[in-house]
Amino acid sequence: MINLQAIRVIYKYEMLRAWNTLLQTIASPVIATSLYFVVFGAAIGSRIEEVEGVSYGVFIVPGLVMFALLTQSISNASFGIFFPKFTGTIYEVMSAPISFFEIVVGYVGAAATKSLILGTIILLTANLFVDLRVEHPLVMVLFLVLTCISFSLFGFIIGLWATNFEKLQLIPMLVITPLVFLGGSFYSVSMLPPAWQTVTLFNPVLYLISGFRWSFFEVADVSVGISLAMISLFLLACLGLVWWMFKTGYRLRQ
């Protein structure tokens, strides 16, 4: 038996929250992405004409989308579960006849949906600036969906873990942002000195961006199979962690 009503109201509630803060949820990432586009695409792009046969302005689009997806999935999902914990309204979820599975589907599902919508909007925005082509649309959608789900799940974990607002910002600021910038969002790894190329291989975000980029231009730093395996592994790890958290009542049930 699954409490479908509970999933429905949590999902709806979270989507409504985005609707009420539309400017913050949609407009600000779109504006930020456009700014990156102007700065990296126009200013730097005028000096770097092509990367592996793709014009620089087009080359950075997948990286920009991933950057927005990662940060927004995390911030959205982490806030969605942190805020009820912070205000105390979480008592109601804890006392309701719902399993951890239903809670996760509701909160993470909504956060992932929002990220997916956002990713689509950013792609459409980018299309206004440059001529985009997508060689493997299905693979692209697969990467989008997997990324939205796994990083929303990761954000959910951060939201459960965080005991204050500072901790809530800590991992996105100190871990995710550097990993994205150093993961080849705005350049190809082959442009780096050989030693740094090896170091970059330890950055999980590299696999994500590389695979996603491959679906557009068939240009990749690592093979697309490895990319898919990595993101699936990350998704499984997050699922395992969130399952353990609910099993033990971590930070939720004393």
Added chain:
Amino acid sequence: MPAIVQIQSLSKTYASGHQALSTVDLEIEEGEILALLGPNGAGKTTMISIICGIVSPSTGRVLVAGHDIVDEYRITRELIGLVPQELTLGAFDTVWNTVNFSRGLFGQKPNPAYIEQVLKDLSLWDKRESELRELSGGMKRRVLIAKALSHEPKILFLDEPTAGVDVELRQDMWKLVRRLNDSGVTIILTTHYIEEAEEIADRVGIINQGKLLLVEDKASLMHKLGKKQLQIELRAPVAAVPESLAAYKLEASADGCQLTYTYDTQGERTGITALLQDLHAAGLQLKDLKSSQSSLEEIFVSLVSAP
């Protein structure tokens, strides 16, 4: 018929080492109003939180309608509504949305007509489109009650429902509690206001330092532990209680016009006849006599302060 809530050897020790509950056994009968009375930190909220699934028990178990609250939580939690002690509400949701959210969370299909009735009963209907942060404390309390009732629970827990509540809301609330109780809902409320327990409960449980000291029918509790007092008004004031009356441990009022005699209604002899004779022998003239029953408050204080 078995009790609707069966609490068996329930203990809770928090990670901090604080023992909030120690081997509590309690059976709550279907359809009753039970008041749990105790000072702050007695363990009342912990007990409720365990039954509702917010806190895990350390040892012991709880059955609700015969189902284990841990293994069969879906069944037990659907039956329970909880009004928490703190005014924990979101800020930007509307009253209407938050109450409907609660109903869905507890697995019930939408039923706008029922929610409308709940809001009307709680005088919240006019506020249905208001955001929660705009509401006063009393209104927030009403919203919490509406949320707890949104899924038509069979058992309602009210944790300190009248803390910070004005007289009007308190009376509205007791009316609602009685009406719910008439329709078959079992009500458990915690309070440290003894008058509340006295006013509304069928049974009273007294809890202190994590232990359930006693659970008793309210009337029999007052009868059993109740002391009565006899106030004796004198025609002329006395400077001190005469020596010959020392055995009765009388208390004289400041002006010396009134003597108070305390006796146990359960005692074999109340000693009233002898006292009256001795008063006469001491030459005191009586103007009036009045007896009064001790309140639940006095019973409570004597229990809690007992070593």
